[in-house]
Structure formats: structure tokens, C-alpha cells
Amino acid sequence: MNKLLVITVLVALLALSAESFRVPRQAAAEEEEGTLARITDTVKSYYEQSVNTASNYLESIKGMKLEEKAKNLFEETTKAVSTYTGILQDQLYHIFYPQN
Structure with a gap:
């Protein structure tokens, strides 16, 4: 459920940051990213970090041999x-049944 929610938010953010159908002007190479793109990148990095942390916890629990x-x-x-x-x-x- 949580993964589905995170994926939905990421897709919505990506959809909002999509360019329009017009041909964009030639932008200068030094132009900064948009605010929405920075937010999207930050959310992606936090999501990847949390998934990696959870995976590491699961691996450490398996290493303890709790099932055994x-x-x-x-x-x-x-x-x-x-x-x-x-x-x-x-x-x-x-x-x-007492024995005598």
C-alpha cells in the first residue's frame, strides 16, 4: 500500500514536470533545474534510501537466523x-483405575 502511494505521488510529480507539446527554446547550458524537478529528485532519493535501509534491515534479520x-x-x-x-x-x- 505504501509503495503504491509513493509510486502514485512520483508519477504525479513527473506528470506535472513534463514539458508541454511546444518545441522548447534553446536554453543556456548553465540554466538551473526547475523547482519541481529538484523536489522530484529529492523525493526519489529519499524513497531509494528508505528502500535500501529496509532491505539492509531484512538482510541483517536473516543473518541472525531467527527462523532457526x-x-x-x-x-x-x-x-x-x-x-x-x-x-x-x-x-x-x-x-x-486404581490398582489394588
Whole structure:
């Protein structure tokens, strides 16, 4: 959703900065960019920087091997719970069916 919004804003800015259909005059080489072009370039650079930062964060999270740690934690918890469940079943069995 956020990417779609950013792309829409960029397309709108690019559309506004588009030249008209008239043939432009020969401009001097030292002429500065328009204000809208500078704003567009700034927004593009901020967008690229934020995408790069997010990508770097994702890569660093993958480097921590969190998925493997979560899987190991789940397996250890499952083993512990199954052990205590077995003990509870055994106790209930002996409560309902006592041996003389």
C-alpha cells in the first residue's frame, strides 16, 4: 500500500514536470533545474534510501537466523509439554483405575 502511494505521488510529480507539446527554446547550458524537478529528485532519493535501509534491515534479520531459533524453541517446548502431558495422563489413569 505504501509503495503504491509513493509510486502514485512520483508519477504525479513527473506528470506535472513534463514539458508541454511546444518545441522548447534553446536554453543556456548553465540554466538551473526547475523547482519541481529538484523536489522530484529529492523525493526519489529519499524513497531509494528508505528502500535500501529496509532491505539492509531484512538482510541483517536473516543473518541472525531467527527462523532457526524459533523452530528450535518450538521443538523444545513441544517435547516438554508432551512429557508433562504424559505424566498427567498417567496420574489420571491411576486415579480412575486404581490398582489394588
